[in-house]
Amino acid sequence: MRVIIRKTYEEISLAAANLVKARIKKKPELILGLATGSTPVKLYQELIRMYQEEKLRFVFVKSFNLDEYYGLSSDHPQSYRCFMNTRFFDHIDIDKANTHIPDGRTKDPEEFSAWYEEQIRGMGGIDLQLLGIGSDGHIGFNEPGSSFSSRTRLVALDAQTVSDNARFFERKEDVPLSAITMGIGTILEAKELILLASGESKAEVVAAAIEGPLSSMIPASALQLHPRVTLFLDETAASALTRKRYYHFAEESEQNLGRELF
Numbered sequence: 001m002r003v004i005i006r007k008t009y010e011e012i013s014l015a016a017a018n019l020v021k022a023r024i025k026k027k028p029e030l031i032l033g034l035a036t037g038s039t040p041v042k043l044y045q046e047l048i049r050m051y052q053e054e055k056l057r058f059v060f061v062k063s064f065n066l067d068e069y070y071g072l073s074s075d076h077p078q079s080y081r082c083f084m085n086t087r088f089f090d091h092i093d094i095d096k097a098n099t100h101i102p103d104g105r106t107k108d109p110e111e112f113s114a115w116y117e118e119q120i121r122g123m124g125g126i127d128l129q130l131l132g133i134g135s136d137g138h139i140g141f142n143e144p145g146s147s148f149s150s151r152t153r154l155v156a157l158d159a160q161t162v163s164d165n166a167r168f169f170e171r172k173e174d175v176p177l178s179a180i181t182m183g184i185g186t187i188l189e190a191k192e193l194i195l196l197a198s199g200e201s202k203a204e205v206v207a208a209a210i211e212g213p214l215s216s217m218i219p220a221s222a223l224q225l226h227p228r229v230t231l232f233l234d235e236t237a238a239s240a241l242t243r244k245r246y247y248h249f250a251e252e253s254e255q256n257l258g259r260e261l262f
């Protein structure tokens with residue numbers, strides 16, 4: 001696991017955007033896994049800026065989002081489809097036909113989930129998956145207790161997640177209680193993972209995920225099993241880590257060895 005710590009949210013967003021840019025430059029037809037929530041907002045803004053100012057192109061990129069609320073139609077303002085269109089896709093040259101987000105209105109979640117997995121597999125798998133982390137340790141909407149080998153499926157949201165996400169809805173009662181999410185097993189099959197975390201409210205769970213034992217009670221600890229993970233943390237999100245000095249040292253050593261960070 002590579003742990004990159006920067007002072008601010010803006011700095012980690014730029015660093016992560018640079019990594020995404022490097023991967024798209026290397027492989028223009030990248031299969032990109034995407035996340036929603038507040039954390040990646042600035043990263044998407046940076047990628048839009050790179051599209052506008054640095055000729056970064058998304059025409060050949062195909063994307064798969066991690067999750068979608070169950071019960072919300074794609075035009076609902078709080079749906080993740082709407083989030084992705086307004087925050088990112090509408091501002092770049094990606095072909096919307098190449099963007100995939102679980103269908104929150106499917107009548108048959110099981111059949112849909114199998115189809116979603118098939119689409120990912122059919123395109124050769126996800127090259128780079130972007131992740132955030134919930135305050136209960138979830139990745140995607142894989143709540144504590146999710147199996148490390150879980151696949152895309154309909155899940156019930158934890159009360160903590162419903163309360164965390166109430167800020168996006170007019171009333172807490174409006175927050176959907178379930179979602180379709182890629183499983184932890186699905187996420188671990190991506191060739192590379194990046195996770196961003198910002199703010200003090202994530203500090204304890206970030207430390208548990210990186211430095212604690214593997215446990216389904218902290219779904220993000222599953223990242224320890226993946227061979228190619230980079231975590232981008234701002235100082236507050238990194239504040240409960242015990243090995244910060246080592247992470248800085250490891251980053252410096254890579255640079256001294258002339259290895260490109262991204």
Ligand code: F6R
Pocket residue numbers: 034035036037038039040066067131132133134135138139140141
């Ligand atoms: C969203 C997702 C979630 C979020 C997590 C953190 O697609 O998969 O796991 O990444 O809930 O959300 P924020 O960034 O709002 O703190």
